[in-house]
Amino acid sequence: MPHDHPDHAHDHGLSPSGHPYRADNDGPLTYWQRMEIAVRELLIEKAKITPAEITAQIEAMDARSPANGAAVVARAWCDPAFKARFLADAGAASREMGFDIGPLNLIAVENTEAVHNLIVCTLCSCYPRNLLGLPPDWYKTRQYRSRAVREPRAVLREFGVDLPDSTRIRVHDSTADMRYIVLPARPAGTDKMTEAELASLVSRDAMIGTGLARTP
Amino acid sequence: MAERVRVRAMMPPGHVRAPSYLRGKEGVIERPLGAFHNPEQLAYGLPAEKKPLYRVRFRMDELWGKAAENPGDTLDAELYDHWLERL
Amino acid sequence: MDGHDFALWEKRVDALMVLCGAKGFFTVDGLRRALEDMGEDAFEKHSYYERWIAAVNQNLIEGGVYSLEELGTRMEEIAARGPTYGEAQNG
Known part of the structure; x- marks a missing residue:
């Protein structure tokens, strides 16, 4: 049964701190990542959301x-x-x-x-x-x-x-x-x-x- | 004596929170949960009235018949009042 | 072991979903409806947060927060910024 411990290590090697490298920021930009960037920027430009709110929300979720x-x-x-x-x-x-x-x-x-x-x-x-x-x-x-x-x-x-x-x-x-x-x-x-x-x-x-x- | 109910077997298209595997199945009300805005209206951006929500307990043999692993095991799910028929 | 860490873009999708919900731009039920309307094969073809950003966008378009034309234009601009998320993530 599905445990969420895929063997990242065997695919990408480990960072010096012993964690698997995250491929997201240097991999090819995907359609969905472009959509995320666009939605976020439009919400900010239209003053619906602030960058500080996004940062705070990510930190709040990370803390849980x-x-x-x-x-x-x-x-x-x-x-x-x-x-x-x-x-x-x-x-x-x-x-x-x-x-x-x-x-x-x-x-x-x-x-x-x-x-x-x-x-x-x-x-x-x-x-x-x-x-x-x-x-x-x-x-x-x-x-x-x-x-x-x-x-x-x-x-x-x-x-x-x-x-x-x-x-x-x-x-x-x-x-x-x-x-x-x-x-x-x-x-x-x-x-x-x-x-x-x-x-x-x-x-x-x-x-x-x-x-x-x-x-x- | 726990109140017996049956989940309505209707199959309208669109967003509902009554899982299809429970429709037409009989169970007992485990506890009332209060009233919550109707998700079938919220899902379409409409003003949503509050509907009573219940936790209903089903026996596994009611859900899966002879395929149930252990007939006395149970499943609880949250169901809105308008999806329940009193028996 | 508590599983993998999420990518930054995925955490941002999660944050947008929570914040827009809290501000009343859409409801979680509106998101679920959009996810279901993508059909069964979306589950096979796309990852969790790919589906969620699509649902967030669908609800914001329906709510008139921005237009499809604005979205399409912006996504084109973003593609021109660079070949990776790191290069394209901030306008």
Whole structure:
């Protein structure tokens, strides 16, 4: 199954900092890149948008990452009153922790031994981007979007999550105005860990439901 | 007792948020979500009235019949009131 | 591992989409409608942000923010600036 770790390194080599080179700024200019430049310039010239707004928006999106969601999950594991607020209104609980999530309507769904939740958007690519940042590529593929609702157990096995028949799977299709985040089950043997240590166990996939929280 | 509903099976052209794989299928209302502007009007730049939105829970065997991996697994989706028939 | 970083032009498409939506130039539903109207094969032929800039543009044209003639003229000018995005990105 589609993980978004294509072997860039084998295609382009690595930069001195160990990252794959980005080909976008020195590759041949495409039709769609020209459209982006044209749309941006026309919006700026017509005073609909300022360059500073564009820069600020890119920085705001770059600042959002799965670490934000992991912090909220770790708090919910440590603080029962916060967990109750998180399950009642995940958006309000995330704002309470200081995360700027804009107008996001967020619902948290809790994984337990009896229930495993999986998030998908079959119609497009809805994702709690204002908390977790932009979705991974595989989340946007037609393959994931069509299979997650029809054969979630097979999809989960391909992600390395093999659940017994006794665990009920609940798939959540983000079809309208809500976005979803999975509250993963807290792994065993983590009683003595701090909130920050716990957050490091929470992967992006665990909050989509295609993974589980890591065991230390 | 959860309220039972069926998703309307109409297939108009254009932008709707009721996925085709759910049309004609029966489920139960999991929770009301409040009222939201109708996407079928928003999509065409029209003034949009607010419509009640619900999360509806379906059993996998209702959606996929014998092909369901586990009949008791469920799927939740958000559906606007005007796409639901009360049973 | 949290996946690849997006290219600058893709981040700009994302920012334009969010900002124009917040300013009321179009709705996310208008974008989705434009994406769906591209047809199934657009999904095979074009990348995610290629489709999104097409949808953003479609909605801005429909909303009268600028004209097709303005867009076409500008895209021609941009092509003349240089062969790479780096050279063409700022007018």
